[in-house]
Amino acid sequence: GLMRYGIPDFKIExxxxxxxxxxxxxxxxxxxxxxxxxxxxxxxxxxxxxxxVLYCGGSETPRPANIPGDDLDGVHDAxxxxxxxxxxxxxxxxxxxxxxxxxxxxxxxxxxxxxxxDTAS
Numbered sequence: 001g002l003m004r005y006g007i008p009d010f011k012i013e014x015x016x017x018x019x020x021x022x023x024x025x026x027x028x029x030x031x032x033x034x035x036x037x038x039x040x041x042x043x044x045x046x047x048x049x050x051x052x053v054l055y056c057g058g059s060e061t062p063r064p065a066n067i068p069g070d071d072l073d074g075v076h077d078a079x080x081x082x083x084x085x086x087x088x089x090x091x092x093x094x095x096x097x098x099x100x101x102x103x104x105x106x107x108x109x110x111x112x113x114x115x116x117x118d119t120a121s
Contacts, residue, residue: 003017004017004086004090005082005083005086005087006079006082006083006086007082007086008082008085008086009086009089014090037055062077062078062079065114065115067114076101076104078115080101080104081104081106084103084104085104085106
C-alpha cells in the first residue's frame with residue numbers, strides 16, 4: 001500500500017516492509033488488501049468473523065492546488081506519480097485501480113515540483 005508505493009526507497013527500503021509483514025504474519029496477523037470495506041465485504045461480516053478489525057487507509061485523495069494552470073496537460077498530483085515510480089523501481093506493472101492515469105514519465109524532462117515532501121526525489 002502506501003508504505004510500499006507512496007514512499008521513495010531512500011526513506012524506507014522495501015525489504016524492511018517485507019520483513020515487518022512477515023513478522024506480523026508469523027504472529028497470526030492476516031492482511032486483506034484491495035478490499036472495499038462496506039462494498040466487497042460488509043462491516044458486520046468483518047466484525048462477526050474477527051476479534052478486532054483494524055482499517056488502515058492511506059491518503060489517496062490529493063488536495064487540489066487551486067492555482068491557475070493546475071488543470072493543464074502535464075500537471076500531475078504527487079501520489080499517482082509516486083505510485084508509478086515506486087512500481088517501476090520494483091519491476092512491477094504501473095497500472096493502478098486507485099489512479100487509472102496514463103504513465104507519468106519525468107526522465108529527460110524539465111520538472112517543477114510545487115509543495116513539500118520527497119516527491120522530487
